[in-house]
Amino acid sequence: MTEAPRSRRWPLWVFLGVLAALLSCGVPAVVIVTFRDSGPGAAANASPIPIHSPKPGDPEQVSQLWLRERIAEVLTQQAGALLRGDERGFLAVAEPKSAALGALRRQFRSLRALKVRAWQVRITDIPERVGARWRVAVTYQHCFVDPGCITGPVSIETTWVERAGVPRMVALAPSPSAQDGPRPWEASDLVVAVGRRAVVATTAKQKGRLAEVLREAERAAEVADRYAVDGTPPRHYQIFYAGEAEWGRWYGGDRPEWTAGYAVPVGGGHFDVVLNGKDLHSSVLDDLLRHEMTHAASLPSGGYRxxxxxxxxxxxxxxxxxxxxxxxxxxxxxxxxxxxxxxxxxxxxxxxxxxxxxxxxxxxxxxxxxxxxxxxxxxxxxxxxxxxxxxxxxxxxxxxxxxxxxxxxxxxxxxxxxxxxxxxxxx
Incomplete structure (x- = not known):
């Protein structure tokens, strides 16, 4: 591996958004599903439309509200399967042979490797018809590693078909309104190493550096903790080590050429630290980790422009x-x-x-x-x-x-x- 240039190239990239209200998670098996009617034609003072299986002649919103409840039901079951470690149950939401099936399989394995502790479903909109399919954004309040952790949100755009009254997911993608995606666990199959204070994740191609990065991250945590000016250093630091392909994709990519790493707020007071694996020589890894992990410890929970x-x-x-x-x-x-x-x-x-x-x-x-x-x-x-x-x-x-x-x-x-x-x- 070529030694990295000696020039300092470590900016902090803090995104807007991802500042939704935070929900505290309880024990891992708890799943919260909430709704907010916001579809077209829903007047502020109108009487609520009864939710029932659509019948010929019913307005479109009947189908939308009914389908939203059915989607919430299957996603609630899926969340429970994720927290139990039941991969088959997690994948049951997907239409067979659809694009969603492979994406969910990758998501399940990466989330489990990251030690997901909470996965709470929130649907704030009613599904939108797109031809023979339905599309709706789902917010997942989630957090990792620590029991009782504070959750942060991620919005995922989901697409569904209805089969005999049962919705099946056919596709999913980061919400187009989100400015912080895709998250690494959405986009990549991750291998993960968990330490006392740090969790390091990467892809199989970079697996050979996993132990080294975790070792240096554990040391860097002792330094970064000193700069937690609010008196509460992170309970654990989450670090993603990106290869060239991942660097260009995780969190939208598109950073200046001189960027070697960044820290991004992901809600719940958590930051993800992302390292650019290109030309990242061992001689500068410790400095880079101390720098970025200090951002995670020192900055306000929502980031700072x-x-x-x-x-x-x-x-x-x-x-x-x-x-x-x-x-x-x-x-x-x-x-x-x-x-x-x-x-x-x-x-x-x-x-x-x-x-x-x-x-x-x-x-x-x-x-x-x-x-x-x-x-x-x-x-x-x-x-x-x-x-x-x-x-x-x-x-x-x-x-x-x-x-x-x-x-x-x-x-x-x-x-x-x-x-x-x-x-x-x-x-």
Whole structure:
């Protein structure tokens, strides 16, 4: 395997959406099915339409409401089968020889390998007729590994046919409105290794690195936990190691060329960490895991759109990635020097690299964040720096307000000091 470039190429990609209300899961066998009428022609104050088997002359909505109940019934049975480990029962929902059958088989095995603990069905719309078929989005509140875990949602578009009053699934796909799919367990056959604090999943082609990634993830968890500013580090870290095909597909792919990993919020306060296996040499694996797992530990449960505070979010993650090494051994120092030589004088709020940034520019941008955060730690201590991080990132205070409250200095003065430090450290 070719050694990865030394440039820093680890951005955080946080998606919008996946912020539906969270449901607490009980024991694994509990399944919740909820409905909300939202079909065309459903007036707000209209009397509810009785749900019964459709008869000739009935309006279309009778068929829609009746079919929704039947779909809910079979999905409830399917959920119970999943939590029991009954593959045959899980697949019984699918039409024989349909595309859904293979997709559900893959889904079942991957979900079981990931130690699914809750699988709760929620249907918020009524089915839409598409020719001889019916289509409806189903939300699954789910979580893994930990008994009593908090669930997060995933929306899956399902397509059905009716056979003698029984709906059979013929296809399924990530909902077109979802911005975070497909999830790895939707798209791939996964092999999984479970540790005390981390779960690592990949495909059979990359199975040879599974033990190594899990070992490094277990070590990285000890570092990342320190940056859980709300006092509650993840009970486990979920990590997906992507080959080239998976990298281009999981969570929609389409990331800048320089991306080596990202952390994405998936609801319930959970983050999935995804690593780009291309050219990921063992010598940088530990740094990358500390970086991305620190995002999972430090960020608010719904993620965070960085913008002007990109330097702070990435600087904290790179502080963790550096593993306590001195500034003189920071790998991107040469690229920061190149940036400073070109006349860079701040501000920190403009540090985030663009999608077309070159490798050295990305590396330098991360270096600016790291050096600024490192300077705050050197001046005020790590805990005080994390108090500032919490105020800005979690409590959404402006840097001006947070700086005065936490550091006792105006942000303009302190930022000028950080910029001066970045310039001097790179000289």
């Amino acid at each position: 960085t913008g002007d505070n990109w330097w702070l979010v990435e600087g904290v993650a790179d502080l963790a990635a550096a593993g306590g090494r001195p500034v003189s051994r920071y790998e991107s120092l040469g690229d920061v020097r190149r940036l400073v030589s070109g006349g860079w004088k701040g501000p920190l709020s403009a540090a985030e690299p663009g999608e077309r940034a070159t490798d050295w520019q990305v590396s330098a941008a991360y270096g600016v964040g790291y050096l600024a955060v490192r300077h705050l730690v050197d001046r005020f201590g790590e805990q005080t720096m994390l108090d500032f991080f919490k105020a800005v990132v979690h409590e959404r205070k402006s840097p001006d307000e947070a700086s005065t409250a936490v550091f006792g200095e105006s942000w303009q003065s302190l930022q000028d000091d950080c910029v001066s430090y970045v310039r001097s450290a790179a000289s």
